[in-house]
Amino acid sequence: MTWIDPTKLGDWYEAFSPSLSLYARQWVDAVAADDVVQDAFVQLMRQRSEPVHVKAWLFRVVRNGAISRTRSRRRRRRYELAVGQAGAAPFESRPDDLIDARLAASLLGELDGEQREAIVLRVWGGLSFDDVAATMGVSKATAFRRYEAGLNALRKRLETSCKTNTPTDSTSTRR
């Protein structure tokens, strides 16, 4: 018996599944990430009452499901390193993007796993720092520090990337 309206479930799926799938891809590949997200919605459907904060609840369930799928620490580590470099692109490329989608995915993949998790939860999950901290199982201050450090690391890498590309551009301009 379903206690949650299926229409609501469908709306939530449309709204949250892309960011949930992106979040799950930190631990598993794209196909498994979609399975994990679907399992999370099946679990949500089985709830007798609607969770207080559905989005945060879904992110926690997806995290647990994805981590349990990795089965071993080594495999988890391999996925963490490989994220953004293998499988389908995690972002949809659009012409009006301020940052190139593939570059962003690549840079995210180079980040520390905890920093990347905080950024994904905050930027694409749209969670508050309270929810980010609860999902990651750390304090709010720790969650903020990881988020800030991740963004700093991203900025530095973006600057490095721009500096690396600039001489090429200038050279081509000179020609």
Added chain:
Amino acid sequence: MQDQHTDGFDLDPALNELASALGRLEPATPSGDRDAMLFELGRANGRRAARRVTWCTSLASVLLAVLVTVPVLRLLDTASHVSGQPSVASGPASDAKERSAMQSRVGAMDPPGARSDEPVVLVSSAPAPSSVFVLRQRVLRDGVDALPEASPSGLPTRNLRPGDNLIDRPTDRAPFERPRLFGPTTPGEPS
């Protein structure tokens, strides 16, 4: 996607700009669409419900089997205790007159094809409680004289059936005299 409030933490404006730029990137849509997901949800729910129904049916079957078996076993046990084994008592009647009288009494109960010389099968059962208690009272009041006479050979003089009157049978014995245990004895009597 990212909201601008920082939950009480001060973030560098440059980092905020970077976060906003990152937030404009759209995560790739999962392979399944909304309808496919709802279909999968329904299927998973149906599978779960079917498992639950199967489990409930099995449980109900076991309970019903127990509920039916236990009373039947109890009934069988009680019946075996009450009836016991049928006992056969046979023996010659004391005389032809008594036999014919008894046959005339039990004739109505015999099956039509039964022979008169066949032993009568008596189902051993307790005598009617009223007779037993009346006999007991009489024995207490009148002594052992009130008991029915036993046959000399130890065999019953006739086949007894449930409901036979054991109390008002005529006796041809002299009344029993109680021995005097206390009191004066006559001079000629041995003590």
